[in-house]
Amino acid sequence: MTKNDDQLLYQHGTLGALVPGLFAGTQTLTELLRHGDTGIGTLDGLDGELIILAGQVYQVVANGQVRAIADTDAAKVPFANVHHAAFEPIGQVVADTQDAFAYVALKLLGTRNLFAAVQLHGTFGQVTTRAVAKQVPPYPTLTETAADQAVFTRKNVTGTLLGYYSPQLYAGMATPGFHLHFLSDAHDFGGHVLALGQVAGMLETQLFSDLQLHLPTKDTAFLQEDLDGDLLGDIAQAEH
Amino acid sequence: MTKNDDQLLYQHGTLGALVPGLFAGTQTLTELLRHGDTGIGTLDGLDGELIILAGQVYQVVANGQVRAIADTDAAKVPFANVHHAAFEPIGQVVADTQDAFAYVALKLLGTRNLFAAVQLHGTFGQVTTRAVAKQVPPYPTLTETAADQAVFTRKNVTGTLLGYYSPQLYAGMATPGFHLHFLSDAHDFGGHVLALGQVAGMLETQLFSDLQLHLPTKDTAFLQEDLDGDLLGDIAQAEH
Numbered sequence: 001m002t003k004n005d006d007q008l009l010y011q012h013g014t015l016g017a018l019v020p021g022l023f024a025g026t027q028t029l030t031e032l033l034r035h036g037d038t039g040i041g042t043l044d045g046l047d048g049e050l051i052i053l054a055g056q057v058y059q060v061v062a063n064g065q066v067r068a069i070a071d072t073d074a075a076k077v078p079f080a081n082v083h084h085a086a087f088e089p090i091g092q093v094v095a096d097t098q099d100a101f102a103y104v105a106l107k108l109l110g111t112r113n114l115f116a117a118v119q120l121h122g123t124f125g126q127v128t129t130r131a132v133a134k135q136v137p138p139y140p141t142l143t144e145t146a147a148d149q150a151v152f153t154r155k156n157v158t159g160t161l162l163g164y165y166s167p168q169l170y171a172g173m174a175t176p177g178f179h180l181h182f183l184s185d186a187h188d189f190g191g192h193v194l195a196l197g198q199v200a201g202m203l204e205t206q207l208f209s210d211l212q213l214h215l216p217t218k219d220t221a222f223l224q225e226d227l228d229g230d231l232l233g234d235i236a237q238a239e240h
Numbered sequence: 241m242t243k244n245d246d247q248l249l250y251q252h253g254t255l256g257a258l259v260p261g262l263f264a265g266t267q268t269l270t271e272l273l274r275h276g277d278t279g280i281g282t283l284d285g286l287d288g289e290l291i292i293l294a295g296q297v298y299q300v301v302a303n304g305q306v307r308a309i310a311d312t313d314a315a316k317v318p319f320a321n322v323h324h325a326a327f328e329p330i331g332q333v334v335a336d337t338q339d340a341f342a343y344v345a346l347k348l349l350g351t352r353n354l355f356a357a358v359q360l361h362g363t364f365g366q367v368t369t370r371a372v373a374k375q376v377p378p379y380p381t382l383t384e385t386a387a388d389q390a391v392f393t394r395k396n397v398t399g400t401l402l403g404y405y406s407p408q409l410y411a412g413m414a415t416p417g418f419h420l421h422f423l424s425d426a427h428d429f430g431g432h433v434l435a436l437g438q439v440a441g442m443l444e445t446q447l448f449s450d451l452q453l454h455l456p457t458k459d460t461a462f463l464q465e466d467l468d469g470d471l472l473g474d475i476a477q478a479e480h
Contacts, residue, residue, distance in 0.1 A: 008452075016409040017353075111463035113257075114455055168468040169256040169412035212248075213451040215354055223351035228408040 008210040010035035013079035021139035025076025026216035041080025047134035060190040062133035087204035125198020129191030159184035250275035253319035261379035265316025266456035281320025287374035300430040302373035327444035365438020369431030399424035
């Protein structure tokens, strides 16, 4: 664990703000990429699921297609996590479900109380993903949006599973537990992971000593929204 | 609000970890002061209440005395917040209670959704503070410790009120609302503020775009503690 000291996870936006429907992009991808070359997120209006590998941003849209985003000045995120990849192999994982994967990954991480990145590249027996459709103002709530998502399943797909583990204590700002995205090597399949089957491969992880939470100080809608309610139940409903 | 862009609030430790009694210091004051010259916190074993002004750390201990800490290498904090002071006057405050102060301060801040620092120097009609007594292992819980505190009241005292506002959404890691400490100009009175009377003066504030949460990656007790329970009720009970 000591090897990964002074590693920082950067987050733009806060999960709680998505709950009432604050989906407008508030930071350009160009700015986001200054803080890391690896990560996950979503675009303005919750337009698809992002996965960032080696500095390249891929967007999985609601028809299932994967786009490599070229114009990072134009595209904005309401919510994203990035970090500078410095993964270390931590152990072989063999798991038949996403829950089993999470259980093994957490055991290998050795603590539930730090933020961590996890990555596994390999061939997966089955991956089920979702991609949210771009929403337009006036935005619905996050729970309503989750109902408006496309779900895809692929068998025997080779690709990269990438995501973050966040402790329960920070549930207002980040999905508690594992938040995983997937991208196939062929760039023809991906999204927010809903289910996994037959995972086998080397898990790579990175534990963070620091979380930098960056909030949209110029976004009037964010500044004025009432976020003091009990948002955690809604988050749990929307993210699973 | 735009003037205060790119301002960072640094926090060592997480409030939720104090709840079950993780009071051991996990960062030296020397390291903490690298991240700011102004702030509040507590020492190893919850030994008193810290207030940091212009790079000097003052400790209010349970007998009411105030000590200026010279050896910042030896003293460690389990929990503290600091930032580089760049306060701006935001408006006159006249308030008869701490609740009234918080109401006016929040109105002047203009949002409930960003972290902020607040400072007010002046003569206060009445200030009531507490200072927790140093605890020794095996540590009690935070709630039990709050019962073991000394309470002090001073009338017509000139000094500095300093603290932070944290949005409700981050209640697991920081006291929701205002967390205020006080130090008299004469350095003969201070502590964690429990009540205020007759406050009148210019409020200075600093809004933060970024929160950097630094966690004790080498503290085995922290890494292994179960922090997944419902800690928020305990926090509310202990902090007021």
